Each structure stands twice: as structure tokens, then as C-alpha cells.
Amino acid sequence: xxxxxxxxxxxxxxxxxxxxxxDSIAGGGGxxxxxALLLAGIPPVNALATNKVQGAFGAGTAALAYARNGHVDFxxxxxxxCLSLAAAFAGSSLVPYIPTDALKxxxxxxxVGIALFFALKLGLTDADRHQRLxxxxxxxxxxxxxxxYDGLVGPGTGSFFMIGFVLLAGFGVLKATAHTxxxxxxxxxxSVVAFALVGAPLWKLGIAMGVAQIAGAQLGTHFAMRIxxxxxxxxxxxxxxxMAARLxxxxx
Numbered sequence: 334x335x336x337x338x339x340x341x342x343x344x345x346x347x348x349x350x351x352x353x354x355x356d357s358i359a360g361g362g363g364x365x366x367x368x369a370l371l372l373a374g375i376p377p378v379n380a381l382a383t384n385k386v387q388g389a390f391g392a393g394t395a396a397l398a399y400a401r402n403g404h405v406d407f408x409x410x411x412x413x414x415c416l417s418l419a420a421a422f423a424g425s426s427l428v429p430y431i432p433t434d435a436l437k438x439x440x441x442x443x444x445v446g447i448a449l450f451f452a453l454k455l456g457l458t459d460a461d462r463h464q465r466l467x468x469x470x471x472x473x474x475x476x477x478x479x480x481x482y483d484g485l486v487g488p489g490t491g492s493f494f495m496i497g498f499v500l501l502a503g504f505g506v507l508k509a510t511a512h513t514x515x516x517x518x519x520x521x522x523x524s525v526v527a528f529a530l531v532g533a534p535l536w537k538l539g540i541a542m543g544v545a546q547i548a549g550a551q552l553g554t555h556f557a558m559r560i561x562x563x564x565x566x567x568x569x570x571x572x573x574x575x576m577a578a579r580l581x582x583x584x585x
Contacts, residue, residue: 337373337374337375337535337538341374342538342541344369344373345366345369345370345373345538345541345542346541346542346544346545347545348366348369348542349365349366349387349391349542349543349545349546349549350546350548350549351365351549352364352365352366352388352391352549353391353545353546353547353548353549353550353552353553354549354550354552354553354556355549355553355568356388356391356392356395356491356546356549356550356553357391357392357394357395357549357550357551357552357553357554357557358510358553358554358557358564358565358568359491359492359565359568359569359571359572360489360490360491360492360494360495360513360517360569360572361489361491361492361573361575361576362388362391362546363384363388363487363488364572364575364576364579366384366387366388366542367380367381367384367487370383370384375535378428378528378533379533379534379535381487381533382524382525382528382529382533382534382535382539383533383534383538383539383542384539385425385521385524385525385528385539386525386534386535386536386539386540386542386543387539387540387542387543387545387546388517388521388546389518389522389525389543390540390542390543390544390546390547390550391543391546391547391549391550392514392515392517392518392521392550393518394546394547394550394551394554395514395550395553395554396511396514396515396518398550398551398554398555398558399510399514399515399554399558400511400515402558404507404508404510404511404558405508405511405512405514405515407515409468410512410515410516412469412472412473413471413476413516413519414515414516414518414519415519416472416473416477416480417476417477417479417480417517417519417523418480418519418520418522418523419477419480419523420476420477420478420481420483420520421480421481421484421519421520421521421522421523421524421527422484422523422524422526422527423481423484423523423527424480424481424482424483424484424485424486424524424527425484425485425523425524425527425528426527426530427484427485428484428485431485438584440486440488440576440577440580441576441577441578441580442577443489444488444489444492444573444574444576444577444580445573445574445577447489447493447495447569447573448569448570448571448573448574448577450496451566451569451570451573452566452567452570457499457506457562457566458505458506458561458562459505459506459507459508459561459562460505461503461504461508462499462503462504462505463503464501465500465501465502465503466501466502471501471502475497475501476497476516479493479494479516479520480516480519480520480523483517483520483521483524484520484523484524484527488576488579488580489573489576490517490520491513491514491517491572492569492572492573494509494512494513494516494517495509495510495513495569498512498513505562506561506562506565506566507557507558507561507562507565510565
């Protein structure tokens with residue numbers, strides 16, 4: 334069984350706390366926790382699985398906080414959440430069998446495009462806008478596609494959900510963030526179940542980091558709901574750009 338020293342565990346818990354703040358506002362918390370887990374000497378599959386465990390705590394906490402303040406109604410999100418969970422489970426189950434290297438080549442370009450959209454698009458506020466897809470069509474097409482990607486690859490899932498909610502579902506920035514966290518929580522649970530079946534997560538470490546994620550997510554959602562699009566937009570630009578840079582660095 335893999336073990337980590339107390340000093341490394343404390344460093345990972347701190348990383349999870351910071352990631353919880355960032356992820357609850359704009360996504361991209363995995364930018365912090367996945368490299369931290371790998372630097373701690375944890376093998377890639379175990380690191381990815383443990384990251385999903387701790388990430389579920391943060392996403393769930395953020396979703397609950399947004400729901401308590403009326404930004405997401407869980408009753409109307411049962412279908413998309415179930416589809417997100419199932420698709421992520423399928424994606425994580427297929428990880429050993431499907432090469433994803435080709436997909437990763439295009440990811441930096443897509444992420445930079447998302448960053449430019451949120452940086453340059455005028456009029457993106459917390460107000461709802463024109464809806465291009467009906468809720469039902471959005472739920473059965475876009476949601477499982479992104480959740481499947483989350484289970485297979487992962488980086489940028491929050492950004493992809495965000496841009497879908499804004500461009501296709503017509504949500505304001507804060508409402509899109511709230512719904513993104515709920516669907517991301519569902520996809521994390523689906524991936525955790527798939528990884529658990531092969532014994533990949535380091536449960537004690539994942540839960541310890543998850544507690545820190547809860548604290549970070551509570552702080553992050555407080556700032557997001559208080560400041561709204563003025564905070565979410567620039568942080569989303571930064572995280573999307575950072576994810577693109579990290580992927581390019583990995584390829585080089």
C-alpha cells in the first residue's frame with residue numbers, strides 16, 4: 334500500500350485548500366492538486382483517482398452553497414446530474430483502453446479559445462441571456478459529452494461546462510458557475526466509483542484533502558456570490574490559460 338509522510342500529507346492538504354477556493358469560483362482546481370500528488374511520488378492512476386475523491390468534496394460543498402442561495406435548483410438538475418455521473422463512470426472505466434494523447438494535442442487550443450472568449454466577450458454578466466438549446470436537449474447531448482471527457486481526460490471540464498451553460502443554455506455567469514459545480518460533483522462521483530472498482534484511490538489521503546477542499550470551497554463560493562462575474566470571469570481566463578500552458582509544457 335502506498336504511504337506518504339506527514340509533511341507531504343500536510344502539503345497536499347494545503348494544496349487542496351487552495352484548489353478548493355479556485356475550483357469553486359472558476360474550476361481548474363486540478364491544476365493545483367494533480368501536480369502536487371504527482372510530485373509527492375504517487376503513481377499517475379492513483380493520483381488521478383485520489384484527485385477525484387478530494388475534488389468531489391469541494392464540488393459538492395460548492396454546489397450546496399450555491400443551492401442554499403438560490404443559484405441552482407437540484408430538483409431540476411436530477412436528469413443532467415445522473416447523465417453526468419454515468420458518462421464519467423464510462424469514461425474512467427475506458428481509460429486503460431482508449432488512447433487520449435491525440436485529444437490532448439487539441440486541448441490547449443480549445444482552452445485558449447475559452448480564455449479569449451471570456452476575456453474579450455462584452456456583456457457577460459450574471460444576467461441570463463438567449464437560450465440556444467432547450468434544457469432537455471442540453472442535458473442529453475452536451476452534459477454527457479463533457480462528463481465522458483471528464484472521466485477520460487479531465488483538464489478543463491469546469492471551463493467546458495461553463496461555456497456550454499453560458500453560450501447554449503443562456504445562463505448568467507454566476508448561475509453557470511453554480512450549475513457547473515453540481516454537474517462536476519456528479520461526474521467526480523462517477524469517476525470515483527469507476528476508480529474504486531480497481532482499487533486506485535488512496536482513501537485516507539483523498540478524504541483528508543477533501544476536508545480541506547470543503548473549507549476552501551466555502552470560502553471561494555462566498556467570494557463568488559458576493560462579487561459575481563467581476564471575479565469569476567478573470568479567474569476563469571487565468572485558469573483556462575494556465576491549463577493550456579501546463580498541457581503544452583507536458584507535451585514539450
